[in-house]
Amino acid sequence: MATVTATANDLLAQHFVLISRLKESQKAHRRKLRTLPSPPLSILNLPTIPSPKPSPPPSPPSSPLLLPRRKPPRADLSQAKRARAVHYENYVPDEETIRNDYSQRYVDGGEWPQNWVLGAEPERRFEEYPKQQRLLALKKASVTEYALPPMYLPFSELASLQPSKFDVIVIDPPMSSSFSWDTLQELPLASLAADPSFIFIWVGSGAGDGLERGREVLAKWGYRRCEDVCWVKTNRESNRGPGTDPPTTSLLTRTKQHCLIGIRGTVRRSTDSWFVHCNVDTDVILWEGDLTDPTRKPPEMYTLVENFCLGLRRLELFARARSLRRGWVSVLAEGEEMHVPAVQAQARAGDAPLSLSPEQQLEAGTNVLGQELAVDRAERWDQDKWEAAMRVWLQNGRAVVPMTPGMFLYYNEKSIRV
Known part of the structure; x- marks a missing residue:
């Protein structure tokens, strides 16, 4: 117990010395600041730098914005394919696929992405x-x-x-x-x-x-x-x-x-x-x-x-x-x-x-x-x-x-x- 008390007293003493040095340093800096002359009045009366002018508004587009063009319906397609062609921009009827959109197809139609893996059957x-x-x-x-x-x-x-x-x-x-x-x-x-x-x-x-x-x-x-x-x-x-899909608590x-x-x-x-x-x-x-x-x-x-x-x-x-x-x-x-x-x-x-x-x-x-x-x-x-x-x-x-x-x-x- 005596050793712990002695160590604590040493730390307090070192802390006191540090605080004293900081106070003396602050007093010295204040004395130096008081000896500095004040700036001339002419400098204090100079106008402030003006703010820059606002940027000009963006220029209007060179041509009007065009909406995406729908592909004309094809009479040779079945009713189901025509419906998919209207609903999906990237639908390719000849390939019977919606390119890179299997997640959306699951959302809209409930079809899991793995349905479209080719050659999965053992016989193929x-x-x-x-x-x-x-x-x-x-x-x-x-x-x-x-x-x-x-x-x-x-x-x-x-x-x-x-x-x-x-x-x-x-x-x-x-x-x-x-x-x-x-x-x-x-x-x-x-x-x-x-x-x-x-x-x-x-x-x-x-x-x-x-x-x-x-x-x-x-x-x-x-x-x-x-x-x-x-x-x-x-x-x-x-x-x-x-x-x-059956209800589930999974993510x-x-x-x-x-x-x-x-x-x-x-x-x-x-x-x-x-x-x-x-x-x-x-x-x-x-x-x-x-x-x-x-x-x-x-x-x-x-x-x-x-x-x-x-x-x-x-x-x-x-x-x-x-x-x-x-x-x-x-x-x-x-x-x-x-x-x-x-x-x-x-x-x-x-x-x-x-x-x-x-x-x-x-x-x-x-x-x-x-x-x-x-x-x-x-x-x-x-x-x-x-x-x-x-x-x-x-x-x-x-x-x-x-x-x-x-x-x-x-x-x-x-x-x-x-």
């Missing part, structure tokens, strides 16, 4: 790149050749999968009041995951805590997030005009869903081409969605998985009866098992209802590209049969889709030589 992808198309055809043929007919089991029998291991697991959690993230993370996924392996888990639009909880669940199962896929929804068919209109990708173990493209391959897909999927089932996810996700991961052991949790797919083991969501016979009957009939989209026809058993998915031969989970097939297809101790010479050259040299 790489139309101008025959080598990539050839690669995908080779890949598809190999996946089909090394694939059992679909196998399925109800969710209540999930434990019967053990001790089998899977290279890829796809999960679309059925979130509800009775099924939460806490429920999901208690599932024994860690015991079903091979090393290395991948997992895909849908976590929602980002409006809630799905992105954060999804990462937590992946970590508990022994995965680390490595990528994510974004499904961007279109509304070409479901658009009902402006102001019909932006939500038109996408996130799927986190987790990896277990170590996989490098440069050294592990035995397990990962192709790399022609992007992390964005554009798809309209299913108007009859808003929770349904893009069927293209299965192709994306099969394109890049060579592992034959594929598992889907909370699958639908119509999503049974060759080469996959599907753990069906509650109540879906009863729909399997109807889906198989449609597949055996050789066609699907006309109301189904190409993707739905694909899942029902009629492949629009001419490749049979064998949905009609879907069977209950048979662990012995499945494990026996995996042993037959082993290559160097690994159950993977073999690479053809053409696929190998493309992967290593970025070209196809077949």
